Amino acid sequence: MAAKAPIPVYTQLNDLYNNLGTTVDHATRWNNLAEEFEKRFGRKPAYIARAPGRVNLIGEHIDYCLFGVLPAAVERDILIAIAPRAHDVPGHTVADNLLPKYTRAAFAPSHNHNEPSDSAVRAEPWHLEINPAELRWESYVKAGYYGVLNQYFTPGSPVPVDLLVTGSVPAGSGLSSSAAMVVASTLAFLAVNGKLEPNLTNVGSKINKGELVQLAVRNETRVGVNSGGMDQAASVMCDASSALYISFFPTLSATPVALPHGAVFVCANSLVVSDKAASAKFQYNLRVVETLAAARALALRLGVMVGPKEAITLREVLGRHVGEKEGEEISVEKLEEALVKLSQEVEGLRPATSADGQLGVKLDEMIALTGLDTATFDELYFSRFQVEATYFQLYKRAKHVYDEALRVLQFRKICIGGGSLEQLGDLMNASQKSCAEVYECSCPELDQLTTLAREAGAIGSRLTGAGWGGCTVSLVPEAQVESFIAKVRDSYGPYKGLEGDKLSEVIFATKPSSGACVYKFERRNVERSNQLCSRQGCMP
Structure with a gap:
C-alpha cells in the first residue's frame, strides 16, 4: 500500500x-x-x-467529507x-x-x-x-x-x-x-x-x-x-505511471489507477488568483461548515445515531445509514448503490425557495435543522472555522458531494475496465456543471475557459482544485494536444499573443x-x- x-x-x-x-x-x-x-x-x-x-482529475470538495478522490x-x-x-x-x-x-x-x-496544570489543555512545546x-x-x-x-x-x-x-x-x-x-x-x-x-x-x-x-x-x-x-x-x-485513487475512510489509503491509452490532461491557468487562505471564511471554510451541518441535519432526518458533540461527515452518515461496521468499508459496488440512494434522500433538505430566490437557510434555521442548541453548534463548528454568510446552502452542498463521489467511482471503474475517453469526458463535464451551479466554487473565467476548451477539441473539461480561480484540466486526445493549446491561446483573451515559455507557463500538458x-x-x-x-x- x-x-x-x-x-x-x-x-x-x-x-x-x-x-x-x-x-x-x-x-x-x-x-x-x-x-x-x-x-x-x-x-x-x-x-x-x-x-x-x-x-485533481475528478472529485472536487469531497475529500474533507471523507469520500475518495482521483488526483x-x-x-x-x-x-x-x-x-x-x-x-x-x-x-x-x-x-x-x-x-x-x-x-x-x-x-x-x-x-x-x-x-500546564492537570486541568489545562496541554500546550504545544514549540511555537x-x-x-x-x-x-x-x-x-x-x-x-x-x-x-x-x-x-x-x-x-x-x-x-x-x-x-x-x-x-x-x-x-x-x-x-x-x-x-x-x-x-x-x-x-x-x-x-x-x-x-x-x-x-x-x-x-x-x-x-x-x-x-x-x-x-x-x-x-x-x-x-x-x-x-x-x-x-x-x-x-x-x-507515482510516475498512474493517477491515484485516494480514500480517507475508515483510514487513509491510496491505490494507483492506470489511465486509458491516449489520455493526456492539459492544465490551463485562468489567471484568476485564488488565495484559499485569505478567502477561506466565505469560500473554502464556509463550504466545510455547510457540509458538516448538512451531514448532521441529514442524519437527524434519517434517524442515524450521532454523538451529542460529534462533527459527523456526509460519508459517515452514509455508512451508518446502510449498516457499515465501524472500522470497515463497504464494497465499492455497495458504496455506489448507497450514493444513489443518499443523493435522493438529500432532497429532504431542499428548502422552499425564499422571496429572493435562495435555496439556502439562515443561521438560526441551520442550527435548528441540526437539532443542536446555539452554544453547542458554535463549539462544534464556529470555534474551528471562521465563516461569513447570510444564507447557508446545506441542500446544494450535500447534493454535490454525493453526486461527485459517485462520479469518482464511475471514473475509476471506466479506467480499470478499459472504457472510452468519451465516458471520462462526460463525467468531467458533469463535474464542472455541478461545481459551477451546485457547489458554486467556479467563477466566470473558469466557466469560459472550460467552454472554450470543449470548443477547441477537449473531450471533457473542468476546474481543478478549490476553484474560485486557478486552473482547469481538460482531457485531450494525445494527437491533438498541440493544436488544442493553440486554439485555446487564440480564443482565451488573457492568452492572446503568448508564445514559447510564457505560453507554457499558463497552459501545459502533463502526465502523472x-x-x-x-x-x-x-x-x-x-x-x-x-x-x-x-x-x-x-x-x-
Whole structure:
C-alpha cells in the first residue's frame, strides 16, 4: 500500500531523475538551485526536498467529507535546498527564495517551558509566529517546520539551518502550490534533522508516506486552511505511471489507477488568483461548515445515531445509514448503490425557495435543522472555522458531494475496465456543471475557459482544485494536444499573443509524476556525481 511506503531518499542522481516523469528541465533546475545555495550560503546543501503540485482529475470538495478522490501529481514542483548551520541558536532558520520578489526571512521557534496544570489543555512545546491574516511566502515554510518541531522535538532541539526555495507550481492556480510548499518544507526539516533515516539516536524510525501526509495536513492548518488531505496525499504518494485513487475512510489509503491509452490532461491557468487562505471564511471554510451541518441535519432526518458533540461527515452518515461496521468499508459496488440512494434522500433538505430566490437557510434555521442548541453548534463548528454568510446552502452542498463521489467511482471503474475517453469526458463535464451551479466554487473565467476548451477539441473539461480561480484540466486526445493549446491561446483573451515559455507557463500538458522525495548529498558520492554532472549537465 502506498501509505506504508517510505519516503524515497536518493543519493544517485540518475535514480532520482528516472522517477520524476518526462520533463527534460529537471537537471538544470536542480543544478541551478544547488549552485545558487552555495553562492548565497558558502557551502553546498545537505539535502534537496521535492514536492510536486497536483491536478485533481475528478472529485472536487469531497475529500474533507471523507469520500475518495482521483488526483495525479504533476511534474511542476517545489524544491527546497537546506543545510545545517554551526554555532547558532537552536532551530534558527534563514530562508531565501530564488524569486527576487520574495525577500529573505529569518526566524527561530520559541520553546514553551511552562508546565500546564492537570486541568489545562496541554500546550504545544514549540511555537512559531504565523499570522494567517497576513501571509508571507515563508509562512508556508514555517507551517511545515511547526509540525516537525512539535512531533519530533519533545524533548530535543532542532539544528539551525539555511534554506533556499524555488518552485514551478503557479501560486493560486488550483494545482496545490501551498500544499506542495508545506510538504517540501516538512520534508526538508525532517531530513536535515536526521528524522527520515534510522541513525544512532533515531534507531528503527523511518517516517512513511501516510504519516508524512497526516503531518502535512496538520501543518497546513497553521496558515488557516482546513484541508481534507487530497492535496498532500497526491503530492506525497503518486507515482510516475498512474493517477491515484485516494480514500480517507475508515483510514487513509491510496491505490494507483492506470489511465486509458491516449489520455493526456492539459492544465490551463485562468489567471484568476485564488488565495484559499485569505478567502477561506466565505469560500473554502464556509463550504466545510455547510457540509458538516448538512451531514448532521441529514442524519437527524434519517434517524442515524450521532454523538451529542460529534462533527459527523456526509460519508459517515452514509455508512451508518446502510449498516457499515465501524472500522470497515463497504464494497465499492455497495458504496455506489448507497450514493444513489443518499443523493435522493438529500432532497429532504431542499428548502422552499425564499422571496429572493435562495435555496439556502439562515443561521438560526441551520442550527435548528441540526437539532443542536446555539452554544453547542458554535463549539462544534464556529470555534474551528471562521465563516461569513447570510444564507447557508446545506441542500446544494450535500447534493454535490454525493453526486461527485459517485462520479469518482464511475471514473475509476471506466479506467480499470478499459472504457472510452468519451465516458471520462462526460463525467468531467458533469463535474464542472455541478461545481459551477451546485457547489458554486467556479467563477466566470473558469466557466469560459472550460467552454472554450470543449470548443477547441477537449473531450471533457473542468476546474481543478478549490476553484474560485486557478486552473482547469481538460482531457485531450494525445494527437491533438498541440493544436488544442493553440486554439485555446487564440480564443482565451488573457492568452492572446503568448508564445514559447510564457505560453507554457499558463497552459501545459502533463502526465502523472512521482511524489515527494529527498536528494541527499553524500561526500562519498561527490566525485561520482560530478562525473554524472559532466555528462548530463546536472547538479554537482
